[in-house]
Amino acid sequence: MLFARGPRGSVAALSVLSVAVVPALAACGGAGGSGGSSGSGGGKVVNVLMVNNPQMVDLQKLTADNFTKSTGIKVNYTVLPENDVRDKISQEFSSQAGQYDVASLSNYEIPFYAKNGWLAPLDAVSKDATFAQDDILKPMTESLTVDGKVYGEPFYGESSFLMYRKDVLQSKGVSMPAQPTWQQVADIAAKVDGAQPGMKGICLRGLPGWGEVMAPLTTVVNTFGGTWFTKDWKAGLDSPEWAQATNFYVNLIKAHGESGASQSGFTECLNNMEQSKVAMWYDATSAAGTLESSQSPVAGKLGYAPAPVVKTKSSGWLYTWAWAVQKASKHQDAAAKFIEWASGKDYENLVGKSLGWPRVPAGKRASTYDNADYQKSAGAFYQQTKDSIASADPTDPGVQPRPTVGIQFVDIPEFSALGTTVSQSISSAIAGKTSVSAALKSGQSEAQKVADKYAGK
Numbered sequence: 001m002l003f004a005r006g007p008r009g010s011v012a013a014l015s016v017l018s019v020a021v022v023p024a025l026a027a028c029g030g031a032g033g034s035g036g037s038s039g040s041g042g043g044k045v046v047n048v049l050m051v052n053n054p055q056m057v058d059l060q061k062l063t064a065d066n067f068t069k070s071t072g073i074k075v076n077y078t079v080l081p082e083n084d085v086r087d088k089i090s091q092e093f094s095s096q097a098g099q100y101d102v103a104s105l106s107n108y109e110i111p112f113y114a115k116n117g118w119l120a121p122l123d124a125v126s127k128d129a130t131f132a133q134d135d136i137l138k139p140m141t142e143s144l145t146v147d148g149k150v151y152g153e154p155f156y157g158e159s160s161f162l163m164y165r166k167d168v169l170q171s172k173g174v175s176m177p178a179q180p181t182w183q184q185v186a187d188i189a190a191k192v193d194g195a196q197p198g199m200k201g202i203c204l205r206g207l208p209g210w211g212e213v214m215a216p217l218t219t220v221v222n223t224f225g226g227t228w229f230t231k232d233w234k235a236g237l238d239s240p241e242w243a244q245a246t247n248f249y250v251n252l253i254k255a256h257g258e259s260g261a262s263q264s265g266f267t268e269c270l271n272n273m274e275q276s277k278v279a280m281w282y283d284a285t286s287a288a289g290t291l292e293s294s295q296s297p298v299a300g301k302l303g304y305a306p307a308p309v310v311k312t313k314s315s316g317w318l319y320t321w322a323w324a325v326q327k328a329s330k331h332q333d334a335a336a337k338f339i340e341w342a343s344g345k346d347y348e349n350l351v352g353k354s355l356g357w358p359r360v361p362a363g364k365r366a367s368t369y370d371n372a373d374y375q376k377s378a379g380a381f382y383q384q385t386k387d388s389i390a391s392a393d394p395t396d397p398g399v400q401p402r403p404t405v406g407i408q409f410v411d412i413p414e415f416s417a418l419g420t421t422v423s424q425s426i427s428s429a430i431a432g433k434t435s436v437s438a439a440l441k442s443g444q445s446e447a448q449k450v451a452d453k454y455a456g457k
Contacts, residue, residue: 201256210419
């Protein structure tokens with residue numbers, strides 16, 4: 001998001017680690033030929049196109065000495081920033097070029113990629129008893145399943161929750177409810193605003209982007225009773241619920257939010273929380289690992305509560321970077337073996353023992369949260385993270401039926417462009433350059449254009 005999502009690491013330059021890493025400029029030439037040709041040692045080759053997040057960089061470091069050594073399958077990685085990798089995956093899979101066997105896709109793309117016939121079902125993985133599909137958290141499996149078949153296996157996952165400074169709330173005589181409402185959060189934000197020099201009450205994303213401000217805002221809209229589209233494909237941004245939710249969000253930021261909010265995304269809010277510039281932050285559960293790391297100045301000072309609600313029982317989002325296989329891949333057996341390893345229990349144990357348990361790509365397996373070593377390293381937040389993911393329901397995130405799945409997004413190809421367009425107006429409203437009513441009016445017009453494509457189908 002992150003998207004609507006967790007931290008997005010950056011790799012300044014692609015380098016050869018312990019496996020063959022394919023530079024971006026060489027991607028069009030192919031890695032190992034067709035993506036399943038024989039390598040120099042006569043073994044199979046799997047070409048993987050993936051986002052450059054820290055968890056994926058760890059994967060590169062561990063592949064040759066572990067997966068390749070045990071299977072003889074060489075892995076060529078092409079690693080790109082999120083926006084670039086999404087564009088390249090879309091081009092590759094829509095054309096069914098077959099250059100790449102495996103790609104990192106999210107639960108946003110996988111359902112409609114599968115419906116378009118671009119993905120191969122992962123029966124060999126999901127039905128393998130050693131992989132233990134039933135250990136994958138149910139919301140993750142459901143978000144990657146289409147017509148009863150699994151098309152993606154999560155590498156790591158997240159939901160969203162409220163992070164807060166326990167010491168700051170205590171200094172003001174404030175207690176965080178076990179299941180806070182948004183109004184309670186607003187009241188707390190007012191009380192702790194200014195509790196320390198330069199500290200604001202809360203940080204909320206205001207940066208334009210379908211995966212930036214629209215991710216948390218859409219969860220607020222859901223729990224206030226709104227929806228992007230009704231079941232029969234009518235745009236809903238002109239509803240009272242959208243107006244109430246958006247005005248609440250914008251007004252909360254203006255009154256008690258971080259400075260420069262219209263340009264604040266995940267990274268900026270993370271920095272604000274670490275630097276004690278805000279007392280609370282609503283965002284991705286994956287942020288907790290950074291906040292509780294040994295290098296964090298606020299480690300041990302934080303509490304974690306479920307995503308705030310209004311009309312729904314829960315409101316946390318659901319997101320995962322998952323592995324999917326291109327239908328045109330000629331080496332699906334080798335690709336399946338790679339996925340079984342990269343998303344398997346043994347890989348998590350390998351990361352924990354060799355790189356440290358805080359670096360485990362968590363958020364996907366129930367067994368991770370039962371692991372004593374992981375519990376020790378993530379004691380402050382692991383249970384709330386697990387509960388947040390378990391309570392997320394992409395099929396029913398609001399108070400009315402939806403035409404398709406999604407919590408912080410609508411699972412249609414047009415949403416990325418629509419969400420980005422609407423986000424620009426919302427960000428302008430946060431900056432005081434336009435009104436919420438004007439932002440939603442223009443957003444309704446754009447959303448209805450998308451709805452018209454689906455109505456009656």
